[in-house]
Amino acid sequence: MDFEKILSGSPLIFDGAFGTELERRGVPYGRIPEEACTVCPDVVASIHRSYADAGSRVVLTDTFGANSLKLARYGLDTGDMIRRAVAIARESGAEFVALDVGPTGRLIEPAGDLSFDEAYEVFKEAVVAGESAGADLIVIETMSDLAEAKAALLAAKENTSLPVVCSMSYDKGGRTFTGCGAKEAAISLSALGADAVGANCSTGPEDMETIVDELLRYSSVPVLIKPNAGLPDPVTGRYSTTPEEFCKYMANFASLGVKLLGGCCGTSPEYISKLSDAVKGAVGVPCEKEEELVLCSFTKSVKCSRPVIVGERINPTGKKLIKEALIKKDYDYILSVASAEADAGADMLDINVGVPGIDEREAMVNVVKAVQGIVDLPIQIDSSDPDVIEAALRVCRGKAVVNSVNGSEESMSRILPLVKKYGAAFIALTLDDGGIPETAEARCEIAGRIIERAKSLGISRKDIIVDCLTLTVSADPNAALVTLDALRSVKKKYGVKTALGVSNVSFGLPDRESVNRTFLTMALEAGLDFAIIDPNLYSMTSSVYAHSVLSGKDGAVQKYIEKCGAVRGSVNERTDLPSLAYCVENGIKTEAVKLTKSLLADTEPLDVIEKHLIPILDGVGKRFEAGTLYLPQLITAADTVGLCFNVVKEKMQSGRSAAGGKKIILATVKGDIHDIGKSIVKVILGNYGYDVVDLGRDVAPEIIVREAISQDVKLVGLSALMTTTLGAMEETVRLLKSEKPDCVTMVGGAVLTEEYARSIGADYYAKDAMASVRIAKEVFKA
Amino acid sequence: MDNSKYIDRKNAMRYMGCPNGIPSGLEAAVEDCESELCRVMTPRYTYVVRSYEDTARILSGEDIARHLSGCHKVAVMAVTLGASVDELIRKYQSGDVARAVITDAEASAAVEVLCDCVQREIESASGECTTTRFSPGYGDYPLTLQQDVLDFVDAGRKIGLFTGAGGMMTPSKSVTAVVGIGNDGPSRSAGCAGCGMKDTCANRKDL
Incomplete structure (x- = not known):
């Protein structure tokens, strides 16, 4: 179908509810609505026909839940169900048949346990079947998670040639269940190549006005609105909005420029018939579109009309702990860096995981997913490898920036098509095969x-x-001037956005912060839009805000007051510092770190650990076991010691490890995504000097075994919360015993008992975190 | 939205193994965690009321049959605090595990308060008394029926609540439960006696 041509005329009318119509026609409460296509195809056909008669030019097939994840539970075949459903819809006489694609019924990681790739395959099967059965278009609808909508959209765009409409379901506040905003969805999905974006289900049209405005303003493609008939009464099941009210709102939406209209739960052929009459011949006014670059995560967008602070800290260059975290595939430290950058005021985060010898693609995907699981900022994917960039672009939720493309033919020909396909923005580095030109002109x-x-x-x-x-600048006194000249010319000649990594300018100089800050201010004055800096340095971020005020970009000075309003005068230095033990026990983190630093001035790093930190923690642990101190206090102390440890580690020479090879793997078993117990064990063991590798949650047995072998680990700790995942724990223990017999296993978790641990062949049962320390001591004593 | 009504600090402390209230030195942390939790949570619920026969296909085991005996109707409910609570806990887990533990316990307590609210709504709508809540995983009511219970109330579409491959609910701070309506006696409790964890549970009430 020629989607564009069809949409150039009158609004395109879709159908109304299917499920509630089935119920209304007295179809017995079956297992799933999709089964109606085999149980009572004539009823399904009559519903489609009545919508077509009422004026629906497009009807949606009865395939909302027709995906292998849902159908397999009922022993039904996806391809077969879809073929039947399309054929029935085709017979109804409707002008166009749309393959209806609903959510998989599982949440994608990190919120759930379904991987992006699995979701993609599930959708691929459905859309391929839909196209070969003769559907005219694909309607992805009622999505809640932007990652899932993206998986479905990519599956449809990459495996069929049909037009694709992608619609999500928002509550009154304009957010989906997972928190995705209409603005963010409009930006991301239209950038990704949806032929129309939309909102359906969840609320009635009376609660959709803001959503409609945002979709129209931020999407670059036509908009679909398919609301419920208001809300159902929980007892009678009756919906609250009458057909007349429904159409009043919908006619208004059409006049605003909405081109695709229909109904969802609770609407009937009567609603559609009235809707069809109400919007006949409506010509929407061209709505105002956002002209500025807007980047987003799935919950938050950043309009780039004033300088944007890009956090540069997630980069292993010169940062030992990040490098170590990437090698160990234990991303908690990186997450704490990300979260600190966000708290310090970063507008978006640059992610660079380039460490020689590691699988950069795997690391990038893992870090992007993990960071997006806890921080709501847009992401800048920092790599020069097209494979790494594409893998990250697939899983990244929102509109990202690709950092970077350069002027070499290879870079442009391989990376720019990815930028286009995934609708990202990108950073263009002004260098090419000949290196970095010395002049601004070049x-x-x-x-x-x-x-x-x-x-x-x-x-x-x-x-x-x-x-x-x-x-x-210490290598070439004119270096900064050339950069600024080039920036000004680019701005003037091409009118594009500009970025600079600032910190490099001061390399080799004393008091780098002063040089960086001054250069930043000069660059901002020259027209810098993206300042790639360390947001934890207040002097840097405050310069950006102050510059916005002075250059009239901060309206009523709101941003400056918000960010710099708190008095940040120097905190009175205490002269009577309490003891390190006191600070640790009471979680006084900054003081504990300060004391550790002063200890390091005249004490060997290893001695700081063994003679100071460990004995303090032992004392806390004993009091916990005696019941005079509680779990949160134990953890607070451990968290504080953790920060002290990081200070010590930074000081240690590379290659030397505090743990002396005492490496322990921790993981929550496959299927289990609740891992707070494991986090507790991790922080405690880590602070007893063990080198803890946290593989995360929902980890497959083979991955645990693979890492145990490749990192030559002597002790593996497994956690499971649910009775349903104990099988996975047993399987992991079994596989470890056969593949790496010298590896000792300890298990723990809410539903475990000593007896059960023994029955599945585990070597130890750890009742709590302190027990795991005793086990580790015993294992490594040998 | 004011979510502070869902905070039950006393119960949260109990979950955390601190029966005597907030341990010293943690007052500020607990208050912070509570206010963050209230800020991010999006409490949602849905329920349906059906005859016992209509719900039979999602019920299994002797314990639930005993629990519902004498009830002429059954309410099946699902509630969740939303995905952003998991996100908040994950964020704390990466750098401030103490806060993760506190928030986790506070959220577990909050979801129970939300359940209480829903149950009161069911009672006032039906004008009858109800049994206590009985959930998949209690006694011999298998956890493997979780997905069927969620499908029964259309929890994915109505409140964004799903299960993962392991049967665990996502978002994790969620509850599904079955409540009997119209039993004549006083509110019936599932109690600890029928629980598979009764031998090891620290929160067990005397049997």
Whole structure:
């Protein structure tokens, strides 16, 4: 079907509810509505027909839940169900048949345990079957998770040639159940190539006005609105909005520019008939579109009309703990860095995981997913490898920035098509095969070349961010001036956004912060839009806010007051510092870190651990076991010691480890996604000096075994919360025993007992975190 | 929205193994965690009321039959605090585990308060008394029926509540429960006697 042509005329009318119509026609309460296609195809056909008669040009097939994850539970075949459903809809006489694609019924990680790739395969099976059965278009609807909507959309775009409508379900506040906003969905899904985006189900049209506004303003494609007939009464099941009221709102939406209209739960052919009359010939006014670059995560968007702070800390270059975390595949430390950057005021986060010898693609995907699981900022994917970039773009929720493309033919020809396909923005580095040009003119020329190429691929100019490259001023006194000159020319000549990594300028100089801050201010004045900096440095972030005030970009100075309003004068230095033990026991973190630093001035790092930190923690542990101190206090103390440990580790020479090879793997078993107990054990063991590798939650037995072998680990701790996942624990223990017989296992978790632990062949049962310390001591004593 | 009505600090402390209230030095942390939790949670619920026969296909075992005996109707409910609570706990787990533990316990207590609210609504709508809540996993009512219970109330579509492959609910701070309506006697309790964890549970009431 020629979707664009059809939408150039009158609004396109879709059908109304299917499930509630089935019930209304007295179809007995079956197992699932999709089964109606085999049990009572004539009723299904009559519903489609009555919608077609009422004016629906498009009817949706009875395939909302027709995916292998749902159907397998009932012994039904996806392809077969879809073929039947399309054929029945085709017979109804409706002009167009849309394959209806609903959610899988499982949440995608990190909120749930379904991987993006699994979801993609499930959707792929459905859409391929739909196209071969003869559907005219695909309607992905009632989505709640942007990652799932994305998996479905990519599956449809990559495996069929049908037009794809992608609609999500929002509550009154304009957010889906997972927190995705209408604005963020509109930006992300239209950038990803949906032919229309929309909102359906959940509320009546009376609660959709803001959602409609946002979808129209932020999407670059037509909009579908398919609301419920209000809300159902929990006892009678009756819906609250009459057909007349429903149509009044819908006619207004059509006049605002909504091109695809229909109904969801509670609507009937009567609603559609009245809707069809109400919007006949309606010509929407062209609505106002957002012209500015807006980046987003799935819950938050950042409009780039004033300088954006990009957190640069997630980068292993020169950062030992990040490097170590990436090698060990234990991402908690990286997450704590991400969360600190967000708290300090970063607008978005750059993620770079390039460590020689590791699988960069796997690490990037894992870190992007994990960071998006706890921080709501847009992401900047920092890599030069197209495979890594594409893998990250697939799983990243929202509109991301690709950092970076350069002027070399290889970079442009391999990375720009990815930028286009996934609708990202990108950073264009002004260098090429010949290196970094010394003059501003030559850098500007490279920028022009990349911009031209991007344009030829259909990438919007507003998605281009040029980085004129900061060089070290101690190596060349003119370095900063050339960069700023280039920045000004690029801005003037091409009118695109600009970015700079700032910190490089001061390399090799004393008091780098002063140099960085001053350079940042100069760059902002030259037109810098994206400041890639360490947001934890208040002098840097406050310069950005202050510059916005002084250059009239901060309206009523709101942002400045919000960010810099709190008095940040120097905190009175205490002269009577309490003891390290006191600080640890009471969780006084900054003081504990300070004391550790002063200890390190005249004590060997290992001695700080063995003679100071461990004895303090032992004391806390004993009091916990005696019942005079409680779990949260134990953990607070351990968290505090953890920070002290990081200070010590930074000081230690590389290659030397406090743990002396005492490596322990911890994981929550497959199917189990609740891992707070494991976190407690991790923090305690870590602070007793063990080198803990946390593989995370929902970890398959083979992955645990693979890591135990490759990292040569002597002790593996497994946790399970639910009776239903104990099988996975047993399987993991069994596999470990056969593949790595010298490895000792300890297990714990709410439903475990000593007896059960023994019955599945585990070596130890750990009742709580302190018990795991005793076990570890015993295992490593040998 | 004011979610502070869902906070039950006393119960949360009990879950955390602190029966005497907030341990010293943690007052500020507990208050912070409570206010963050209230800020991010999105309490949602749904329930349906059906005849005992209509709900039979999602019920299994002798314990639930005993629990519902004498009831002429059954309410099946599902509640959740939403995915952002899991997100908050995950965030704390990466750097501030004490807060993760406190928030986890507070959220577990809050979801029980939410259940109480829903149950009161069921009682006032039906004008009859109800039994206590009985959930998959209690006694011999198998956890493997969780998905069927969720499907029965259309929990995915109505409140965004699903299960994972392991049968665990996502978002995790969620409850499904069955409540009998119209039993004549005083509110009937599932108690600890029928619980599979009765031998090891620290919160067991005297049998």
